[in-house]
Amino acid sequence: xxxxxxxxxxxxxxxxxxxxxxxxxxxxxxxxxxxxxxxxxxxxxxxxxxxxxxxxxxxxxxxxxxxxxxxxxxxxxxxxxxxxxxxxxxxxxxxxxxxxxxxxxxxxxxxxxxxxxxxxxxxxxxxxxxxxxx
Amino acid sequence: xxxxxxxxxxxxxxxxxxxxxxxxxxxxxxxxxxxxxxxxxxxxxxxxxxxxxxxxxxxxxxxxxxxxxxxxxxxxxxxxxxxxxxxxxxxxxxxxxxxxxxxxxxxxxxxxxxxxxxxxxxxxxxxxxxxxxxxxxxxxxxxxxxx
Numbered sequence: 001x002x003x004x005x006x007x008x009x010x011x012x013x014x015x016x017x018x019x020x021x022x023x024x025x026x027x028x029x030x031x032x033x034x035x036x037x038x039x040x041x042x043x044x045x046x047x048x049x050x051x052x053x054x055x056x057x058x059x060x061x062x063x064x065x066x067x068x069x070x071x072x073x074x075x076x077x078x079x080x081x082x083x084x085x086x087x088x089x090x091x092x093x094x095x096x097x098x099x100x101x102x103x104x105x106x107x108x109x110x111x112x113x114x115x116x117x118x119x120x121x122x123x124x125x126x127x128x129x130x131x132x133x134x
Numbered sequence: 135x136x137x138x139x140x141x142x143x144x145x146x147x148x149x150x151x152x153x154x155x156x157x158x159x160x161x162x163x164x165x166x167x168x169x170x171x172x173x174x175x176x177x178x179x180x181x182x183x184x185x186x187x188x189x190x191x192x193x194x195x196x197x198x199x200x201x202x203x204x205x206x207x208x209x210x211x212x213x214x215x216x217x218x219x220x221x222x223x224x225x226x227x228x229x230x231x232x233x234x235x236x237x238x239x240x241x242x243x244x245x246x247x248x249x250x251x252x253x254x255x256x257x258x259x260x261x262x263x264x265x266x267x268x269x270x271x272x273x274x275x276x277x278x279x280x281x
Binding site: 034041050051080085 | 190228231
């Protein structure tokens, strides 16, 4: 090795390792409303700029992850004069219990609002028990 | 991407304006008039080109027919309402983070507009308003003559 040659710097890794995104784009957590209906849980997330092709909903073990990718609009020939918000992808994850019937989860997207219906599994629905006399 | 904060704290005189704005916000907060959709909803971005200007805002879940966009002089007014999801008997909220209600925003644009040629498009929850610049206000190239 020659005198004065710089050694290759090794970057220290983060422990515990956090999974990074491959795209270098800002990620936001969308605002959600969650309410419980008789037969299902409903999750509504505000994700402007997302349509049914760019939303990804995955259920892995007990974690439900909602991801939306947004193409930031680029206006060629225009210059930004006033900026109040930034555009980025959306991601938010929730832990759901076993009470959800995973095979019947439904999702729809309209006007940038993602709506997830998580039906409750049969055994969790409160069963009315008939009381017999005698 | 651009950071909106940089635009606010532009120069030495900006902090004073920020403090005043903060004071106004605090006053409004304590006067009880504060609503979920405050005066400055929705946040907008303004792009300016040679022929036209584009104003964008993110307002998901709106009915395009129920939004009101009007231009008077160089002021653009945007208003609309988003209804709260009506829950049936026995249903209850676990979390409520999304805003709802009525909003109105009037903003002064930094250029003169031709009010007859305003177009608006609502796609995937993002509103894009294209405004044609008034003829008199378009940048004009000046030829430099040599003496």
